[in-house]
Amino acid sequence: MDKNFAARRRRDLIVAGALATLAALAPLFVKDVYVQNILILTLMYAALSQSWNILSGYCGQISLGHALYFGIGAYTTELLFTKFGVLPWFGMLAGGGIAALIAMGLGYPFFRLRGHYFVIATIVIAEIGLLLFQNWEWAGAAMGITIPVRGDSWLKFQFLRSKLPYFYFALGLCCLAWFVTWWLEDSKWGFWWRAVKDNPEAAESLGVVVFNSKMGAAAVSAFLVAVGGAFYAQFLAYIDPESVMGFQFSLLMALPAVLGGIGTLWGPVLGAAILIPMTELTRSYIGGSGRGVDLIVYGALIVAISLALPQGLVSLFSRAKAKNQVKNQVKGATR
Amino acid sequence: MTALLETRGVWQRFGGLVANSDVSISVGRGEIVGLIGPNGAGKSTLFNLIAGVLPPTQGSIWFDGEDVTNLPAAERCQRGVGRTFQVVKSFETMTVIDNVIVGALVRNTVMREARGKAHEVLEFTGLAARADVLASDLVPAEKRRLEVARALATEPKLLLLDEVLTGLTPTEAQTGVALVRKVRDAGITVLMVEHVMEIVMPLVDRAIVLDLGKVLVEGKPADVVRDPKVIKAYLGDRHAVGA
Amino acid sequence: MGLLYGLIAVGLALIFGLMDVTNFAHGEFLMIAMYLSFFLFAFFAIDPLLSAPLVAAAMFVFGAVVYLLIVRFAMRAKTNAGMVQIFTTFGLAIVMRGLAQFFFTPDYRSIPQSWLGGKTISFAGIFLPEPQLVGALVSIAAFAGLYFFIHRTDFGRALEATREDPGAVALVGIDKNRVFAFGWGLGAGLVGLAGAIMAVFFYIYPDVGASFALIAYVTVALGGFGSVFGAFAGGIIVGLVEAVTALMLPPSLKSVGIYAVYLLVVFIRPRGLFGSM
């Protein structure tokens, strides 16, 4: 059994490595910038969703306010860059750090809340953040911040036409988020989080410090999301509160994980790989009609997937595994 | 040598309701102590106080020679208090082995060691064949055993068992009894709540009867079941004879 | 205004709070109700005040059908039922918006004239716009009715029981789907009432629900899930806080006041003001 387990872990790593390599080679074949753009967004949302999944999927604290951390990452990076000339690379880390600190600060009061009360509190806090930025003159308020793009530069992480550097960064971020999840999954923290999600009281009785576990998950999750936000800001070269802190980001971070399989290693990646291209393509190719058909298709797909596969798309893959499990059960029952 | 566990004049009130009043009990090292009493006598509350789910309104709790009254549950677990829940609280979305690993992580921070420990405990409790099954797919009796396994994985000095033998046929219960004995033989002190007198009385070294939040009687099982106060409050006439 | 929030929230309180089903399409229910009211006015010249019961009835059917066709299945999920509900109803909301745009066009509509529109009662220097006054009265009546319904009728009891344990009501011969379909119908019907009154003084377009939905959620949570009276009180508090914040802060920040009060309340009372769950 131990062997099985180790083999599964190794197999996950190998599959991920293969996928990452495949993805890294994709630009050799995909020259179309529009498609590249979709790939970048897909990778970015996969990374964001993977990060969201740490807190909400593994630790069970459903947050619909992660746009706050996304926005903080974006704003920290760009404010530091435009006001103080700090390179985005440092801004990114600073943004991540600040987001993690805020997540922990918010954790103190928030983690006492349960269920809907918690979810609504996360929505509300992100909304407050949005309103504050919308009215914060120094940070550009509603006008946002336009990032001066002066030509290709790795140092400033900006590129005029080439999407490749962004692509590789997004890929890297996605791999990082995946790897962090993979690593945490078989660590004390990973076990603690899942225990806290399933039954905090029992977890506490087994020596799990529930509160600290939640804090840890929140910090890791917020940090990664903020780095994603910083990336998005650099990628877009323009930010305003609505476009980096709006509620839609919170949803878009959660959706891939939910569709793919919440609290699973592969769910977010799988969900993003299907959802994001679908969103983009329905908008691009049927959105121009002005008749809302794209919305109908998009919404109906979400409903259909939620209803048909409540465990997410990964459950399709685990069918085979489930069969094995039944076999084990039979063995166990007839023992 | 001091007792492993001692409660000194413990009170617990919930609003106007008094769940425990002035409960002082002690459990010595290596003992199996049975805690019995009518439903609602405050047994579960006392368990929760000992496990640290909530602090007592008044009084103190001493474990292993130290005052642990104000320590949270997780900290008490680290010091060696393991417990099961009357209403089974497995981690439903995790497999059996993963459930046990959570417990094992208290003493083993290296994953490989924790996993090894968990396998060991599953063997010990006879759940090894079910290691990779989701906890939600276990039948109730297995879930109770999982509760015990999980608590054992924390390598406790004191194990609090809350109705783990409930709902078993007499034969099955015998296996359970054997397991509890095995646990004690491994050097773990056991404090257990149980209703099925036929099973629990031969097993325990000492029985404590709670009624209306107070200690009613305490002593050797044979004496306890003959105590008229116990018969009146708890056993009813028939069982007094039966036991 | 607070009572109007309360009226919008009460339907949600029923679905979200009393049946413990997340409904992210609540704002869209409101939108549909407003359109219904608009079309009844535009084609048959029925004043929104008169059409309110019609709209409520139509919405009742709509809500029940939505439950039976979609939500029922979302509730069957064994694991992460919460997320499945959130995203099913969220998807539903998007579909409803799309359909509204498809059939009603994205044009802004509004009802120019009605018996109530634009009339104001001046009372000791305080102006009370009639539509909102009527809204407030309807809202109070709706709350009273719902309160009575939940606490004094067998059906209300059955609803509570079904929320507590949907699997167990069959043990006493209750069909949970009928109870919940009725509950959803009632919730949607109440939103229908709100929509009809809103239509008098608000503009109507496919995305109109979004601005109200969040406030409605906050209102329900502030009052506490599972409490009709809580939603009522929540509505009043939200209205008051909004008015007060608008005086103290730049008006663009007035919602911050509402949100802050929500956070404050749940930090002190994690189950809202009157919540039981």
Next chain:
Amino acid sequence: MTISRRDVLLGATATAALVPLAARAQTSEVVIGVIYPFSGGSAQQGVDAQKAYETALEVINKDTDFDLPLAKGEGLPGLGGAKVRLVFADHQADPQKGRAEAERLITQEKVSAIIGTYQSAVAVTVSQICERYQIPFVSADNSSPSLHRRGLKYYFRAAPHDEMYSAAMFDFFDALKKKGTKIETLALFHEDTIFGTDSGNAQAKIAGERGYKIVSDIKYRANSPSLSAEVQQLKTANADVLMPSSYTTDGILLVKTMAELGYKPNAIVAQDAGFSEKALYDAVGDKLEGVISRGTFSLDLAQKRPMVGKINEMFKARSGKDFNDLTSRQFMGLIILADAISRAKSTDGEKIRDALAATDIPGEQTIMPWKRVKFDEMGQNNDADPVLLQYVGGKFVTIFPPQAAIAEAIWPMK
């Protein structure tokens, strides 16, 4: 009304859906990208814009007898009569999506130029992308002054921006004051988006320069569920003039709330947007008798220039609406852009840019009351004179500047 519109729309859907499969642009065809919100809260503007562009397309591609550039003859004479084809894209008011669509249009659809976008925030990113790909971007209807001040080479705006509009308003106030009307205090009411903020800032700045007192400056959250508290404050301030900068939705709510709370200002001078929308007047027209809005277009120009009326009829046939401030700008924007492409005799971005920079169209050859169309080095047309219109008896009448006015302002409004 819906049936005929739906048919038109169906045609558009089919085109839009098939477009990506079509062969890339040949010389016989020039492709122009049109980026608007076609879903979400401002979908109506997108759909209206679509009709305006289709009207312009008809003028360009068919032989029509108007005194407009490209009207006569079919297609673009500079490119041997090549036809213009439009590709519509939906940005859903999201700068990221606008950017992605711009990039898609440029690289996949091979558009020669892009026109858009209604929301200013989206114009920011779309124009950035155009700059990077050296494709001209014509900002048809964005009025935020900050847009052209970013040093972009490929950005062009034929229409006025909010500072020009605001200046016109204050010119108007100054003129009234000379005649003895009392205008001292102003109340600003603007939403918290780029448009509202820019407009509010411009008005505040000019008011300060010209000695008007702002007694209330209210920034409110766009699409609020309620504006009662805000209107209460306006009422308390009771300024001589109320100057709202709001989109349609908030405009409707503002006017209705004002009526409910019994607030009747002396005058409302609006920063266009919602206040030029038919929907607003359909909803609350009776309460807006005498409201003044800035604009760049007025139908009564048809009295002087008959073609304005005829083109308006063409538009009306498609949309069921009259031209308004937005749709007229969109119409004109495409004409100007297509004219430049024709003169560039090329579909190359840089050549079109140069042709645009060299544009000089006299005002008479537009449907707008502008002096002429000529871009400065920042791509802004400073000769696009705004007008002030007053809503009287169910339609707009030009009241300012004097050379365009056909009636005197009614002041106070009721």
Next chain:
Amino acid sequence: MLSVHEITTAYQGLVAISAVSVEVTKGEIVCVAGANGAGKSTLLKSIAGAERPRSGTVTFDGKRLNGMAQHHITAAGIAYVPENRRLFPRLSVRDNLRLGSYLYRGEADREGPLDLVFELFPRLSERLDQRAETLSGGEQQMLAIGRALMTRPRLLMLDEPSQGIMPKLVDEIFQAVLRIRDAGMTVLIVEQRMAECLEIADRAYILQTGRVLMQGPAAEIKGNPDVRKAYLGL
């Protein structure tokens, strides 16, 4: 009265009971016993409609039950008290009982059986306004049986009524079962405490790994040496 004919029920791909047949005659107390996982609870669930049998038939007074929705089966006269009782924890004792008579809400005297419930379990009448969740385990079991009686069943099915209950109350509950039978109802009971159960039962079935191992009059089963060894631990 109740006739279960060769039903097979499975969940998650595992067969829990296969081809089990059980007969219950009017006025009987029938006990079903067996080890954990033998399929006793599944049998009751299959009759009550909480699980759908894959094959076989369940008929009650000549009416075929399988395929019917669970609430219709309740309405047909079978009351089922599941193992975990499934009370409405946040509702009062009174409301729990009232919900029991939900099917008769149109009737003037809808709470007819209430007297019987209070007679059987006098302590419930003292706790009418308490929330069900604040009752002790034994009282909850009484309430669950009481609620089931309020549906005016002809057949009452109890799943492990003695589980987790102190000895004194176990007796009370078994006595109550006898009285319920005397009041004209039929009882099908699944029990772990076979000794006590066989004492009050008329007939008994023993299930093992999903099949009927043995059946017959209770006294006979109790005397069977194999049973004594395997199940009674004697």
